[in-house]
Amino acid sequence: MSDISDKRVNISNDNPSIVFDKSRCDECGICKNICEYNIGVYGYSNLDYPCINCGSCTIMCPNKCLSERDETSKLREYLHSNKIIVMQTAPAVRVSIGEEFGLKPGVNVQGKLVSALRKIGADYVFDTTFGADLTVMEEANELVNRLLDNKKLPMFTSCCPSWVKFCEMFYPEYLDNLSTCRSPISMQGAMINNYFCKVNNIKREDIISIAIVPCTSKKMEILKFDEIDLAITTRELAKYLKEEKINLAKLKNSNYNSLLGKGSGGGIIFGTSGGVMESTLREVYHILNKRYPKGRLLNFKEVRGLSNVKEASITINGNIIKVASINGTGDVRKIIEKIKNGEVYYDFIEVMACEGGCISGGGQPRIYPITNHIKNKRMNALYKSDKKMKIRCASLNPDIKDIYDNFLGEVGSDVAIKYLHTTYVNRKDEK
């Protein structure tokens, strides 16, 4: 008997991100609606199991029969091995994981999170905001080159693997418009393997590299780059800590390790819709004006907030740059149709598959239903952290300067292309 139903989403057994437990499903159809209208996948593909791995259905299923692929036993196995454990934490996890331990939404538990990871056995803990700064360096350079050449515009961001897969599946004619930058965790993963290991005289095979992420889709992404051994979602980490009887809320603060440890304020806001765009434009401003932004681009209100499509226009050194930030791939369809019809024009478009961006990613705490109040609390916590930072632009980060001076060379160099960029495939005809 076929397991395929038209009342719910269909998840294949080999989906690297999501699993489905049929026994508890009452076929209410909530997941199907989310996938069709918010994510724009269900009903748009001939595949039996169309999925971009975003995990939005896992957040919204009232019976918890859709879940992340639980890899906590693999985490336990790795932590009990004799390998060196290197972890990184994505920005959105710090403003949500506290909720699993009774804290209010939006409490930033960055220092407690680092302590928790050390307690379970991490030898090194890095902040993925460093990888986000690398992304900004490469992506801003790419955007400026495209603007000056007036080619491959609009440029789309590429740090959301679900959006990348969506583009590969449904709009391959825009693959040249995707930034070629890898995502922050994958850039950071490559730098752990090829720079951190070299500086510390450690063999790659002696480390286990683990990313703590808000995102089920990263479980798919790490298979592409083979730089990171395990992607663990906020929910999985909370489950593991509870099993280990560690109450994160009660821990003291610890600091990240140095070398790849710190990012700028711009790296922090990658965790929310509009943040990648705002951070990248700060660096575009720096490249074009040879000085750093002071006003609007440190508080770019037009691309902040929870509206599904946000638009703005900004003039930098005489260049008018039209931008849009879209969260929820369902809305990408409408915008791309308008672009094709000539109704709208943009130079730079940020796309995040999940509504609100990674703060409400598919691996975040399951609060049903997740309200805008909760999303706003998490989002505002990231903006507050950015505002408090002395360094808010990627190229002002001294660790970023060091890694270019000592390893990568120039932005966009051959070494940078090798480790920090990627290519895409047309999946339109995949069966």
Ligand code: SF4
């Ligand atoms: S939301 Fe959950 S219970 Fe409802 S149809 Fe989907 S899987 Fe089944």
Ligand code: SF4
């Ligand atoms: S993970 Fe995302 S794309 Fe896949 S079925 Fe769920 S909502 Fe749809």
Ligand code: SF4
């Ligand atoms: S928006 Fe963030 S959490 Fe959601 S799929 Fe994209 S990268 Fe993952």
